[in-house]
Amino acid sequence: MGIKERKERSKVKVHADILKAALCIIKLEGCSALSMRRIAESIEYAVPVIYEHFENKEAILVELCRQGYETLISQVNKHSKGIAAPRERLEIILNTLWEFANKEQELYQLMYSVGIGCNNVKQTFPEVITFNRMVKDEIRTLPAIAKGKLAEDRLQCKYLTCVSVVHGLVSVNYFMKDIDPAINRKVLKDAIDHIVH
Amino acid sequence: MGIKERKERSKVKVHADILKAALCIIKLEGCSALSMRRIAESIEYAVPVIYEHFENKEAILVELCRQGYETLISQVNKHSKGIAAPRERLEIILNTLWEFANKEQELYQLMYSVGIGCNNVKQTFPEVITFNRMVKDEIRTLPAIAKGKLAEDRLQCKYLTCVSVVHGLVSVNYFMKDIDPAINRKVLKDAIDHIVH
Amino acid sequence: MGIKERKERSKVKVHADILKAALCIIKLEGCSALSMRRIAESIEYAVPVIYEHFENKEAILVELCRQGYETLISQVNKHSKGIAAPRERLEIILNTLWEFANKEQELYQLMYSVGIGCNNVKQTFPEVITFNRMVKDEIRTLPAIAKGKLAEDRLQCKYLTCVSVVHGLVSVNYFMKDIDPAINRKVLKDAIDHIVH
Amino acid sequence: MGIKERKERSKVKVHADILKAALCIIKLEGCSALSMRRIAESIEYAVPVIYEHFENKEAILVELCRQGYETLISQVNKHSKGIAAPRERLEIILNTLWEFANKEQELYQLMYSVGIGCNNVKQTFPEVITFNRMVKDEIRTLPAIAKGKLAEDRLQCKYLTCVSVVHGLVSVNYFMKDIDPAINRKVLKDAIDHIVH
DNA sequence: CATGAATGAGATTTCATTCAT
DNA sequence: AATGAATGAAATCTCATTCAT
Numbered sequence: 001m002g003i004k005e006r007k008e009r010s011k012v013k014v015h016a017d018i019l020k021a022a023l024c025i026i027k028l029e030g031c032s033a034l035s036m037r038r039i040a041e042s043i044e045y046a047v048p049v050i051y052e053h054f055e056n057k058e059a060i061l062v063e064l065c066r067q068g069y070e071t072l073i074s075q076v077n078k079h080s081k082g083i084a085a086p087r088e089r090l091e092i093i094l095n096t097l098w099e100f101a102n103k104e105q106e107l108y109q110l111m112y113s114v115g116i117g118c119n120n121v122k123q124t125f126p127e128v129i130t131f132n133r134m135v136k137d138e139i140r141t142l143p144a145i146a147k148g149k150l151a152e153d154r155l156q157c158k159y160l161t162c163v164s165v166v167h168g169l170v171s172v173n174y175f176m177k178d179i180d181p182a183i184n185r186k187v188l189k190d191a192i193d194h195i196v197h
Numbered sequence: 198m199g200i201k202e203r204k205e206r207s208k209v210k211v212h213a214d215i216l217k218a219a220l221c222i223i224k225l226e227g228c229s230a231l232s233m234r235r236i237a238e239s240i241e242y243a244v245p246v247i248y249e250h251f252e253n254k255e256a257i258l259v260e261l262c263r264q265g266y267e268t269l270i271s272q273v274n275k276h277s278k279g280i281a282a283p284r285e286r287l288e289i290i291l292n293t294l295w296e297f298a299n300k301e302q303e304l305y306q307l308m309y310s311v312g313i314g315c316n317n318v319k320q321t322f323p324e325v326i327t328f329n330r331m332v333k334d335e336i337r338t339l340p341a342i343a344k345g346k347l348a349e350d351r352l353q354c355k356y357l358t359c360v361s362v363v364h365g366l367v368s369v370n371y372f373m374k375d376i377d378p379a380i381n382r383k384v385l386k387d388a389i390d391h392i393v394h
Numbered sequence: 395m396g397i398k399e400r401k402e403r404s405k406v407k408v409h410a411d412i413l414k415a416a417l418c419i420i421k422l423e424g425c426s427a428l429s430m431r432r433i434a435e436s437i438e439y440a441v442p443v444i445y446e447h448f449e450n451k452e453a454i455l456v457e458l459c460r461q462g463y464e465t466l467i468s469q470v471n472k473h474s475k476g477i478a479a480p481r482e483r484l485e486i487i488l489n490t491l492w493e494f495a496n497k498e499q500e501l502y503q504l505m506y507s508v509g510i511g512c513n514n515v516k517q518t519f520p521e522v523i524t525f526n527r528m529v530k531d532e533i534r535t536l537p538a539i540a541k542g543k544l545a546e547d548r549l550q551c552k553y554l555t556c557v558s559v560v561h562g563l564v565s566v567n568y569f570m571k572d573i574d575p576a577i578n579r580k581v582l583k584d585a586i587d588h589i590v591h
Numbered sequence: 592m593g594i595k596e597r598k599e600r601s602k603v604k605v606h607a608d609i610l611k612a613a614l615c616i617i618k619l620e621g622c623s624a625l626s627m628r629r630i631a632e633s634i635e636y637a638v639p640v641i642y643e644h645f646e647n648k649e650a651i652l653v654e655l656c657r658q659g660y661e662t663l664i665s666q667v668n669k670h671s672k673g674i675a676a677p678r679e680r681l682e683i684i685l686n687t688l689w690e691f692a693n694k695e696q697e698l699y700q701l702m703y704s705v706g707i708g709c710n711n712v713k714q715t716f717p718e719v720i721t722f723n724r725m726v727k728d729e730i731r732t733l734p735a736i737a738k739g740k741l742a743e744d745r746l747q748c749k750y751l752t753c754v755s756v757v758h759g760l761v762s763v764n765y766f767m768k769d770i771d772p773a774i775n776r777k778v779l780k781d782a783i784d785h786i787v788h
Numbered sequence: 789c790a791t792g793a794a795t796g797a798g799a800t801t802t803c804a805t806t807c808a809t
Numbered sequence: 810a811a812t813g814a815a816t817g818a819a820a821t822c823t824c825a826t827t828c829a830t
Contacts, residue, residue, distance in 0.1 A: 555782065558778065561759045584748065
């Protein structure tokens with residue numbers, strides 16, 4: 001019967017609409033403006049409908065973050081598709097992270113703050129593991145490194161440096177809003193250069 | 198007269214107690230648990246007493262942050278006192294920042310998030326300027342650099358790299374709670390080495 | 395379906411109950427005793443219920459006044475129905491105003507003080523325009539006046555005199571509570587006589 | 592001893608300053624902005640000082656009103672001094688009331704609303720009796736009236752009409768802020784003319 | 789005489805969440 | 810599956826008033 005399907009589709013749609021609306025509110029009015037009522041108004045359903053799709057407000061935020069991670073990973077994949085050179089691939093990953101954080105500032109901040117609130121981020125957001133692996137994989141295969149079979153420690157070190165410098169630069173930019181974009185680019189590029197060698 | 202003194206001291210004490218209580222609540226129960234009522238309970242005074250000392254909740258948070266910046270700067274001064282070598286001094290500054298952020302995680306996070314919420318952080322917290330200058334001053338006088346009168350751009354670049362990598366590493370550690378301290382140390386050290394040359 | 399109707403009726407009832415309770419409190423305990431909490435207690439609902447029906451306290455007062463104006467106008471209509479003589483009609487209008495102000499002293503006072511607080515009374519309470527027009531219409535058609543096509547100024551003058559004397563007498567009675575009703579009647583009657591000629 | 596005198600004078604000054612400050616606040620910021628704290632700030636004394644001069648806030652308002660009545664009466668006296676013709680004198684009294692109410696809108700409104708709240712205005716504000724007598728005295732001696740020894744009823748009637756029309760016109764002007772001053776003048780003049788004959 | 793400090797009580801408003809229907 | 814209605818709890822803030830000093 002098509003009925004069941006139709007219902008299923010509509011259910012999925014509402015679920016998606018809730019998340020879309022929540023993200024939209026956060027982007028336009030800030031995290032503190034997000035309330036169940038505002039979401040309900042936005043999707044033009046009554047509040048309890050939201051509770052049929054999500055246990056509570058927290059669950060919505062978590063799911064929003066999960067989708068953020070997914071988006072990030074899929075963008076990395078899209079941008080690195082067909083690129084073979086590991087160095088270039090690493091650059092692409094980090095640049096994609098940088099751009100994502102800048103384009104989706106509110107979501108990125110949410111992902112960070114929800115992550116911090118988790119007891120175990122990697123369990124709540126397995127995508128974090130995936131992303132980490134992606135970065136590490138590229139480092140491992142960098143020509144300057146692959147020869148000498150980088151020790152796990154050195155690898156972890158480089159990986160942490162990568163991620164820290166990008167996230168750090170992002171944060172510093174959120175914090176002081178007047179940093180010259182050209183300089184940002186340069187800092188990023190230098191950092192990658194350093195890691196590569 | 199001793200009376201005036203006693204009163205003054207008691208007033209100062211209440212002021213300090215409010216801040217102490219606020220910080221304590223934030224540390225133990227998180228930022229969202231902080232309310233005027235909770236503070237009042239904690240210091241065993243009625244709510245309006247708080248309003249005699251601070252205009253509103255926001256003002257308490259701002260003052261908390263300001264004291265955080267002061268502490269950070271005074272610790273930097275303490276640790277770098279008597280050290281002459283610029284490289285060592287830079288290392289001390291960044292290490293002090295790292296230790297502060299790790300010891301006072303909640304306060305450091307508050308400083309960051311309140312900072313982001315400010316239109317103009319440097320105006321609200323002039324200490325940010327002081328700290329920035331301290332870092333830049335050391336970079337400028339690094340032996341490998343002082344010779345060639347580093348261009349302002351290059352200086353800014355190095356400064357941003359320093360600060361980003363430390364703040365980034367701090368954040369990544371808040372986020373993923375299982376990073377090996379030894380590796381953290383190494384990442385930090387490598388980063389400084391890189392900046393120095 | 396009866397269900398929908400019942401709900402609708404209950405909603406309308408609560409809305410009306412809020413207004414009724416508010417008016418009741420004002421009558422019995424004065425304007426300053428009116429609070430959202432008191433209303434909630436009175437209707438035996440929780441406070442937020444009131445906020446589902448009215449945006450805020452001000453909105454309740456405004457609506458109370460609006461209903462006051464409506465009552466006044468409908469009473470004028472009721473009393474003047476079937477009466478043709480303009481002089482008699484004018485008398486009825488002013489007497490109805492007088493009786494309304496005396497029977498509903500607290501509401502009348504509220505209508506006056508809320509009106510004063512408005513930037514533009516006639517916009518907030520279009521009923522004021524209606525009432526004014528009703529009075530002016532009768533003056534315009536008074537036999538002694540209709541002949542000579544009263545100038546707009548003279549009309550406005552007579553209208554202001556009417557309204558002022560009635561409102562003034564009402565106020566003076568609120569103020570000094572011991573004025574002989576017979577004298578009040580006489581003052582009113584004299585004033586109308588004067589306007590009519 | 593001069594000491595006692597000086598103290599007495601200072602005490603009187605503070606008392607007066609409190610009233611002056613209160614009136615000033617009411618004029619500039621409205622009745623609802625009046626608080627003991629605001630007064631204290633204004634006179635640059637601590638709040639409890641006010642309580643040494645006035646039992647409570649209400650007492651301040653009452654005294655403010657009393658002074659308002661006194662001012663009104665003294666202005667009437669000033670303006671009517673040397674004028675003999677009763678008709679002119681009556682006109683002066685009513686015009687003075689009109690001008691007072693327009694110049695001191697906030698105070699006049701306070702006088703009215705505090706008066707309404709009194710159980711017995713004439714007892715709380717004996718000046719009301721004085722003012723009433725002044726009006727009545729002039730009416731009684733109006734040439735057109737003095738001949739026939741106006742019955743007490745008729746006198747009361749005329750007196751009420753006077754006062755009502757002026758107060759009413761004042762109120763209507765507070766209420767609808769766009770009434771032409773020329774028309775106001777005319778209404779007032781007509782009313783007086785009517786009373787006089 | 790004057791004050792700083794404190795307080796209790798109360799106001800308005802907002803939110804996440806839950807039932808009965 | 811969806812809703813309107815309701816609620817409890819909490820938050821921020823203000824005020825008149827009173828003591829101990």
